[in-house]
Amino acid sequence: MAEPLLTVRNLRVEFPTRKGTLVAVDDISLSIAPGEVLGVVGESGAGKSMTGAAIIGLIEPPGRVASGEILLDGRRIDNLSYDEMRKIRGKEIGAIFQDPLTSLNPLYRVSRQLVETIMTHLDLTVKQARARALDLLKEVGIPAAEERLDHYPHQFSGGMRQRVVIALALCAEPRLIIADEPTTALDVSIQAQIITLLKRLCSEHQTAIMLVTHDMGVIAETADRVAVMYAGRIAEIGPVQDVIKRARHPYTEGLMGAIPTIGGRHELLTQIDGSMPRLTAIPEGCAFHPRCPQAHFKCHTVRPDLIGDASHSASCWLMERQASGSVGADAGQEGGR
Template sequence: MAAASNNQPLLEVRNLRIEFPTRRGTLLAVDDVSFDIAPGEVLGVVGESGAGKSLTGNAIIGLLEPPGRVAGGEIRLEGRRIDNLPYEEMRKIRGARIGAIFQDPLTSLNPLYSVGRQLVETIQTHLPLSASQAKARAIELLQEVGIPGAEMRIDHYPHQFSGGMRQRVVIALALCAGPRLIVADEPTTALDVSIQAQIIALLKRLCREHGTAVMLVTHDMGVIAETADRVAVMYAGRVAEIGPVREVVKHAKHPYTKGLMGSIPSLGVRTERLTQIDGAMPRLTEIPPGCAFNPRCTFKGQRCLVERPNLMPAGATRAACWLHDSGGVGAPILKETVDA
């Protein structure tokens, strides 16, 4: 982890709660999520769709789509609280201090503006540069993200670029004003597999060179294992496990993480079968009492059905599972055969 001069994390998320008021009542989509990102660090956030990982990312950049709203907790950037800033204040932070990359490069760029114009307007919004200086910087950025013939390509429109090239342009746009943190929401999901690796390598290299921290939201454990320093596993709106990526991949402590790791095929290792986690993540309206994972868990005990575990130290990581509490999971559940 890149060391900061003081030990203050770049981003602190504390007890974040995101609610969606609906006609049938308020849904809690993100429940009591806390994590830090150190300067220059890559934090991977994994989870199934609906686990709340994208919502957390959107809350950090201040772009939760209504009616979703931050109902509790705090988000701090470099010590400054940013979750309750007025729109205009937050706008000045977006792009300048926090960059964002979205899933689909095909739709992230305005089709009617040239790539150069979109770069220049972003640069000039945040930096006091003249038009020609901004253009020079835009060309520099395009070169940096590996677009050949940047001087010429700057006047081209998004439809003249391929998907991978467009995502490079999107990365250039996110880096425009030299942000300290980039929230990358599924940056490779919409791309061909062969291009995914290039984009991830590029993102990793650029962020290391610029000392930019990344919150990498994805459901692809492979991408995380390759890129992230630490990883947070989310399940049903909560963090199930968080820790250094190597530990989480090799010695997962939460039964959900274990299942997730078991479901990744690996070359060379010939196992009889990939493991799979039975059942599906509960809907937000149907989260069971106790641990949200309990209906799918093979290790569960009576305590898991009534008491909700918070993150607790578990080996080198922190996991939200009673298995790692001195009290344990409680009495076994008799009706089902539990082979723990």
């Protein structure tokens, strides 16, 4: 694999409240190579969106990056000033959010929003920028793009609006796109269209994508590698095929069993009892131990780091048992490398 475009090391995001500090993201390390799609999957409150927000520098105060590093192409971007970060956002990192309505200004024509964004980041005349905007709309598959360029956001349907948002994210040809639940608000058939589009962009432009979603199906279709998050930490990270078919963390295993599939019909779904702990009450030891069918004594007290080989690892003490004897239980600090 090529040099990573994005490297995140030991990222920790905290929210100070008057009842104590909440840790939304705890010691996350991951990396994405150019042209790679890294899926970040987890249930609500797992910290997956917060990880994305930290990378684009959009954590709402009082939340803050408490420690760790974020490197884009070897350059640290987590300690940049607001203005410096603003230049990187859009130019080098594009963002796509769940609700296309909130990402577009309802009062401006799509053309104006695209042209403004293009001209902020690229040295083009209005005419050139408009031509580029048109190309972008064509590229994301909007039919009759010439006509639709001057429409207002509300004149587009949900799926088309999400395409406009993607076009907006592509304006300055960013090398990294953070897509936070880009298909969640859409119908299944539209979802498939957007996934196809993202995959095409990724392969054509060598754009790296961090795809944040709760939907394992979307990950399976789109991502090359996947990080499964639980209670602010990475539970498991590895190539998507491996994680889905040979899950190493009991949580991933349970999650996969909980997804109903067409074909294999069972009377009951595998169920993980309980629910994800609230940030105010993250259990000691492995955060998953109260729900884990295989938890043993160590899990209650000591928090496991990622254990496994360079490509596929899980933060679970069961891995230590499997690993001992063979390669040794080296944690491999940086999951995916």
